[in-house]
Amino acid sequence: MNAFLETFFKPNLIAQYLPSILRGVVTTIEIAFAVVVTGLVLGLLLAIIRSFQIKPVNALIVIFVDMFRALPPLVIVLLVYFGLPNVGISIPSFAVLWLVLSLVLAAFAEEIFWAGILSVPKGQWEAARSTGLTFLATLGYIVLPQAVRLTVPPITNRTVAITKNTALGMVIGVPEILNQATSAQSFSGNATPLMMGALAYIVLFIPVVALGRFLETRFAWRRG
């Protein structure tokens, strides 16, 4: 038991590396938050554009969405991180991580929002348009409010999954939790920082998962 504590919970190492892990936590939260905002907004925008039914634009959206759903995020991260500098575009690694994860979330979110929009009965469109509401007004006041309620469970699931991909930032040197933890582990020759990193993730994500469950139950609303 003692050996276990020595290996994974050495007190002086905990004290020594806590600031570093906490800095990682802040970075992880910042990137995750930014990813959620840009990803969901972009996904919703793409779904709205898709509802205008302009064929060539729709084809582009579908191609974008399919690609970012079929490719592993790490592949896209490495592609952007190593490829862009060689064509003269250099952006910092946290920006690469934010950009890639936002696009991935946007792709999944678009499909979910689109399925939601499609599942609003056609009669709702017809009733609203027949009272003279414009296309956009119908979308904004009638269709999207109903569509979004249906999409809350899959959106929260998918968002949580993608924010956990912030750990991939370690591979390109983003100073998020895992990076801080593994650096500290190499320096100290002890697994305690790794354990701290794992615990940091758990502490971070249990409230997120709980928030997700709360949102799901709050938005479960019976159809009339």
Add this chain to the structure above:
Amino acid sequence: MDALLHQFFNLDIMARALPLVLQGLQQTVLLCLIVIPLGLIGGLIFALASLSSSLSVRWGMIVAIDFFRAVPPLVLLIFIYSGLPFAGIRLSPLAAVALAFFLNTSSYYGEIYRAGIESVGRGQWDAARSTGLSAFHTLASVVLPQAIRNVLPDLVSNTVEVVKLTSIASVVALPELLYSADMARSLTFNASPIVLAAAIYLVMLWPVVRLISRLERRMAS
């Protein structure tokens, strides 16, 4: 524009990297053949355990499932590969990946199975048992077949996620597809091998992703 083509779509470099990349693909396929069945079976065990009549088993399972869904897979993998040796457990990259994937994917598959089992009405269970069928046979012949049919799109969708997830094995130097492509990149200072690997992932997964979209849309309406 030219620089873009040269950096990302350099056919010459892709051709040179192809043998290495194909070897990586082989490893990826092998890895999938190991972790997907492991996850499917593990998930079933997790799901059945989480529906057990014993309260402690049920709670233990729920905690475990939530735990392994909360921890990012890469963190779990690094912990197993780099952390466990400090406790005297040293695993090869493949064994570490297999264990990390087993724990992570079983939790996700487990939740899907559980939702499926709960979606089969209690009446099915009651009917089967009242004809004298044992619990085991009821599960195997009546409940599970219906449960799995109900959640088949989710199972397929999750399997696609697992295939994509194998790319993180590159971080612990398992020579799968992404690792090999990245190796070729560092040797050639050109990102085209990774584009090649991306193309291979697309060929494998794009059709399935299209299929899932269609299924999702049908289930939503």
Add this chain to the structure above:
Amino acid sequence: MQLTLPVTEPILRVRALRKSFGATEVLRGIDLKVDAQELVFIIGPSGSGKSTLLRCCNRLEEPTSGAVHLGGVDLMARGTDINAMRRKIGMVFQSFNLYPHMTALGNVTLALRKVAGKSRAEADTLGMAALDRVGLAAKAKSYSSELSGGQQQRVAIARALALEPTVMLFDEPTSALDPELVGSVLAVMRELKAAGMTMLVVSHEMRFARDAADRVIFMDHGVIVEEGAPAELFGAPKEPRTRAFIAELTR
């Protein structure tokens, strides 16, 4: 928007209307007019194109060819603001199509606020007046899930009425209702007729047609077979197809 018409111009005029869905021609040249304060009833077997005709009248369906004029304004013309025109045409659907996430009052006032530019206070007053006209002022704060079918349809009528349309289109308004609820909706429609609303109704309610309609039109396979006053059409139909349909109905 004020529509100024010569006294003899019909409120709604349909000329040579054709509509095809792909290879299937559903409307094969319809000529129809509805004069001010008339209640015109359309009957016919399913598949005859009655609903499609109605939906072409407010361009929910785009006609393949032909013209629809509301108070002299060509609905199909490029310069026509269809959203503004649609406020002048009230439509009531078979499946009510109330917005489930809004109260009855919310349903009725939405277009008033967003399209007619009324303030919330004005819209609520007009909305309550419309709900009162259909006898549901007490249910203003209810959601559609809390209302019976008949009540939902009456709210739907109020929703169209609140915009003060010049003509109202009814697409099988009672077909989705339990029999005991049909009466309440027909009562509202009778009241509208008595108050002088111009109405075009697609329905199977023959007794209502006999009592309230000024003209009945029989459609089959995309064409108007016969039209006339209810007494003539029901009592002494001229065309064999009309006769067969009426006989089938009154069996």
